[in-house]
Amino acid sequence: MKTLNNLFILDAMKDCTVIAGHRGLTRNVQFVNISDTPDVIQYLDNNHLLLTTGYAFKDDAQELCNLIRQMHNLNCTGIVIKINRFLKELPEEVKLLANELAFPIIDLPTNLTLGELSRHILNYLNDDKAEQLYYALHVQKEFSDMMIKEYSLNSLVEQLGHFLNRPAMLLNHRGEKIAQSHDFRKDSMQILELEMIHAIKNDLPLGRQGGTFTIPSSEGLSIATFPVQTKRQHNSMLVMVDASTLPYPSSQMAIEQAGNVISFTIIKEQAIEENTRLLKNNFFADLIERRIHSNEEILSRTHYYGLDDKLDTICIICTIDPEGDNYDALQLYEKRIAELHNSIYDQLEDEIVNNDMDAILFTKEKYFVMLLQFSNYNETEIERVTEFVESAQRNLQDGDITISFGISNLVQSPIDIPNAYYEAVDAIMNGYDLNKFGFINFYRTREIDELLTTLPRKDLKALYENTLKTLAYPNTKEEIDLVKTMETYLDCQCEISETSRRLYVHRNTVKYRIEKMEQLLNCSFRDPTDSLRIRVALLIGTILESEG
CATH class of the missing domain: 3.40.1390.20 (HprK N-terminal domain-like)
Incomplete structure (x- = not known):
């Protein structure tokens, strides 16, 4: 300029x-x-x-x-x-x-005249623009040749710094350094590098769209960011020091042309990463479906992906809730679904990094799966996991889409990861059974009454009536007393004396009632199988009564 x-x-x-x-x-x-x-x-x-x-x-x-x-x-x-x-x-x-x-x-x-002077100046400036355009095209050609020759990102950034005679740096969408020119290897540039990254991280939206930042410790020095598009939702950033005074005929146009080539190089590397991600997904799918029968192979492969068999593991899964007009619309457009899933995957990666979690991320069908490891999974770590999931949920959800999470119990070996996965899935399904959306559920073992409520009502009713027969619906005082004695007797672990004490009746009365019920039901209360059937039937009766 x-x-x-x-x-x-x-x-x-x-x-x-x-x-x-x-x-x-x-x-x-x-x-x-x-x-x-x-x-x-x-x-x-x-x-x-x-x-x-x-x-x-x-x-x-x-x-x-x-x-x-x-x-x-x-x-x-x-x-x-x-x-x-x-x-x-x-x-x-x-x-x-x-x-x-x-x-x-x-x-x-x-x-x-003012008009004559204006014409002379504009002609001069326009000729300058033409020369800068020619140089920008030259830079674009040079960088395209380097891309074809498979230069690394660091080499491309190094060459850009050389062409423009300015320190250059490439940051990802989180403001983390990917590559830099040799200038930053000097001791005198170490503090400047830290200040540059800090300034950009403090205003990532401006950095991603392209902006100018001042460096407090270096009076008069500024840095400029140039957006580098990738397959991610947010841009990476090419950072130039003192870009406002580029030596002639360099220009911001030349930086943008180099940025385009760097963008293509990043996209190519991301395609390779996607293939690696696919292989990882396939392995964990085989592990979860128990198609790998060798424990040695499981431990070797999980170690390759970063799992330590000496640490405990929990599984966290999240999924898009299947509700609302927007979700129904997504079902019609596979491309939109793929874009949404890629976006969520990228954001989950960011959440893992930003929250400093030791986690492996992969996908299985509609689920995003995270495996987190701990040396001591105590209350503090549980609270930290909860805060991490809550933060991820806030950042992933928008007005049209809600995200739910299921969290497993601890497993002590990578071999048991399938158990953790199905616990996390069960935690998700429990939430849906209760018609909840946008929830976070920790897995817990279901009580018997919870499991029974998942069975069809007609099957519950049949089991109840077949087990208790005429006592299923007591009408007379004698039948009501018999059912009450049966419930108390079982609660007292079949102890006649304790049963008579609780019912305030003589122990011979209890013995008489027990013998009569065993004849009516054709069972023995001291037989474990018969006792279990009757206990379950009584529990079913409570469920049927509560449902009306």
Whole structure:
């Protein structure tokens, strides 16, 4: 980019005189505006050079001072003004302000029109743009050749730093370093590197879309980020130090062209990663389905993927809840489903990294599966896992889609991962059985009554009636007393004395009732099988009664 000082090589500028703000001649110039209106500030912007006769300010030096302040705040280049046309001389207060702000004011001789000067400057700037475009295409060709030759990302970033004579760095979408030019290997650059990464991580949205950051410890130094598109939801970032003063004919256009090639290289590497991910998914699917029969192979392969057989493991699965119009719409568009699943997978990876969890992530059918390992799975770790899952759920869900999580109990060996997986699935299904969505469930062993409620009502009723026969629906006082005695007798572990004490009846009465029930039901309460059937039947009776 050209500076105001560069314009003095033009014949049209040779007779011009800088009358104030000499220190600002290094300001960049990209555009030229001609105006004599008082509201000209509305049409000016960054790197704009104003050409004017000064007519609007011939009797108002203060208004000219206001214009200079406003242009300085917009980072405009300066003012070229025909002093002798209307002002005759530059007011002293204007000159003092321009010197203070390092804002150049240049006197244009009356024999040259503003239009002629504008044409000369624009032609010069346009030729500059053409040369920068040619150089950008040259950079793009060089980088394309390097990509075809399979240069690494670090080599590409190294070459970019060499071409532009600026330190360069490549960060992923989380602000983590992927590659850097050799400049950052110097001891003097270590602190700058940390400050650069810290500044970008503090405002990742700006970094991902491309922005400028200042470095507090280096006065006047700035860094610029350029978005690098990948297959992920968020962009990676190419970072250049002091990109606003690139040496001619370098330009941001050249950086963007190099960024495109770097983008293709990252996408190629991501395709390789997806193939690796597929192999991992296939292995864990075989493990969960118990298609691997060798314990040695299981331990070897899980160790390859980062599991330690000396640590305990829990399984966390999450899935998109199957409800709502948006979910139904997704079922019609396989491509949209694939994009959504890839996005969730990427975000789960980010959550694992951001929460510093020791986890392996893979997918099985509709489930995203995470295996987490611990040396001591205590209350503190359980709380940490809960916070991790809650954070992931908040960040994954949006207005149309809810995400649910199931968390298994601990298993002590990778060989038992299938048990942990099915516990986590069961925790998910328990939530759905209760018509819940967007939930987090820890697995627990189901009680007998919970298991019974999952059976069809007609089957429960049949078992209840066949077991208790005429006592299934007691009507007379004698039948009611018999059922009450049966429940108490079983609760007392078939101890007659304890049963009689609880019922406030004589023990012979209890013995009589027990003998009569055993005849009615054709069973023996002391037989474990008969006792279990009767206990289950009584429990079913409670369930049927509660359901009405």
